[in-house]
Every structure is written in C-alpha cells, then in structure tokens.
Amino acid sequence: MHSGIQSINQNHPSSHGKPTFLLSISMLILLFSMFSCGGSLEGKLVGKWKGSDHMFVKGTGPDLVATIDGGLARHLASTLNLNEDGTYQKLVGEYDNGSGIWMLEDDNLVLLDNNGNELNYTLLKVTENELVTIHDVSMDTPSGELSGKITLSYTR
Structure with a gap:
C-alpha cells in the first residue's frame, strides 16, 4: 500500500521522493510558524x-x-x-x-x-x-x- 505522497511521486517521474519529503517538512514548519507566531x-x-x-x-x-x-x-x-x-x-x-x-x-x-x-x-x-x-x-x-x-x- 502506498501513502498519498508516494502515489503523487509515482505520477511525477521527475520527483524522486527526497525533494518532496523536504518540501513536506518545510510546509509543516511553515504552518507551525504561522500558528505559533500569532500567539494564543x-x-x-x-x-x-x-x-x-x-x-x-x-x-x-x-x-x-x-x-x-x-x-x-x-x-x-x-x-x-x-x-x-x-x-x-x-x-x-x-x-x-x-x-x-x-x-x-x-x-x-x-x-x-x-x-x-x-x-x-x-x-x-x-x-x-x-x-x-x-x-x-x-x-x-x-x-x-x-x-x-x-x-x-x-x-x-
């Protein structure tokens, strides 16, 4: 069974997994920053x-x-x-x-x-x-x- 990210990678042969993984981590960090900077x-x-x-x-x-x-x-x-x-x-x-x-x-x-x-x-x-x-x-x-x-x- 493939995760959503792996399925996307299979549809885009130019993607080799590592850049997508780093992009996903970057997006998570960005989202966390957006919510934490605003303060509770x-x-x-x-x-x-x-x-x-x-x-x-x-x-x-x-x-x-x-x-x-x-x-x-x-x-x-x-x-x-x-x-x-x-x-x-x-x-x-x-x-x-x-x-x-x-x-x-x-x-x-x-x-x-x-x-x-x-x-x-x-x-x-x-x-x-x-x-x-x-x-x-x-x-x-x-x-x-x-x-x-x-x-x-x-x-x-």
Whole structure:
C-alpha cells in the first residue's frame, strides 16, 4: 500500500521522493510558524483593557435613554484586568465591580465571579490592542424589564 505522497511521486517521474519529503517538512514548519507566531487567544486576552465603546440594542422593555447613557459612561470609566493566572477584576474608576476567574470556551470569554454568577461574552474581535464582545443583558427597572444585547469594546 502506498501513502498519498508516494502515489503523487509515482505520477511525477521527475520527483524522486527526497525533494518532496523536504518540501513536506518545510510546509509543516511553515504552518507551525504561522500558528505559533500569532500567539494564543488566551495570550492575547491577558492584560489590562480599558472600556472604549458601548452599544446597546434593545430587545424588549421600556425606552430608558438615561439608563443606557449611564451604561456608556460607566463602561468608558471601566477597566477589565484579565490575569495570566486565570483571575480577573473589573473596575469602574477605582471601584471594584467584580472579580473571580475567567476562562475560554470556544469563542466565549466566561467570567465566573466570586459570588458564583457566570457571565458569557461572545468574542467578536481580539487583537493585540482591541477586544470586542457581545452578550445578552437583562435588568429590572421601575418601568419593567429591559433586555437586549450589548457590544462592549476595549483597547489597551
């Protein structure tokens, strides 16, 4: 039985096996380099992120512009610290807004706070200097429940 490489070599008489083998090794090294140079997703997430933009798309509930605008102001004053040891801390200004552990599950950044609450943020964009997430939100207000999706942008 012939491997795929040997079958290809038999179809091309000018190939004697050795150059194809070296080409295959070169291609493997190139592919490995491409994936390893970019750094892991976890590695790109680790660090201090500053809130830079916020967009709320209402699903249901009352129109509460002041609440939404307050959310933007709060996000712009926030910092998300994702530590290499798997812990995180969210700050609004100098005030603690939650801490616990973080992990990746597929394309989701999962934050599990010290009270056992879990927040799932779908990662839309992750670069060395930009992080964009989206997640579902819901809150009770005096005018009824407000729910929708919020996109949060961060920069370094």
